[in-house]
Amino acid sequence: DAGITQSPRHKVTETGTPVTLRCHQTENHRYMYWYRQDPGHGLRLIHYSYGVKDTDKGEVSDGYSVSRSKTEDFLLTLESATSSQTSVYFCAIRKGLAGVTDTQYFGPGTRLTVL
């Protein structure tokens, strides 16, 4: 358990509405990530953060923005949700282990449905 929580765990919203998903970690890890998982595509990186206020785009960043004002929280925002953003969203942190290179650990996921 890497102390990662995601909220909400489930959300149904309508097209055109803004949505914010929250990822919270308790262990002060520097790197945090947002992925989405869709059938037939596997997980794909949306955005990641390498410190407070330091973020970068991933493979599928269009339509998403992120913010990290505190080490422990990484927010993913859909400014105007579309049906193509219906997905399961996973947050992850990078956690180094003694003597081993870093490993990513994942939160429980948020299932988002955009009607």
Added chain:
Amino acid sequence: KQEVTQIPAALSVPEGENLVLNCSFTDSAIYNLQWFRQDPGKGLTSLLLIQSSQREQTSGRLNASLDKSSGRSTLYIAASQPGDSATYLCAPEGDGANNLFFGTGTRLTVIP
């Protein structure tokens, strides 16, 4: 762009059997490779991480190998148990890219 393929997409075996899951990737310039398991409706659990300089890693009944030059990794599960039933995901990490690339997984069912 890194492409990851996992074969087979689904596998059903009787309890106690040894099995091998395969993963291939197109770009051999990787930093490391991770294997995860995912239970239905759940998040991902990290199983093993192999650094690019390593050939294999072992954890209990699991052994993962990496042949970076040929773009292949295998996950060997010994003496399979019903509790091993899950989807197994392979994810190489791009060198310096800070990004895991995932395959679509192998869905394993172990029959009691």
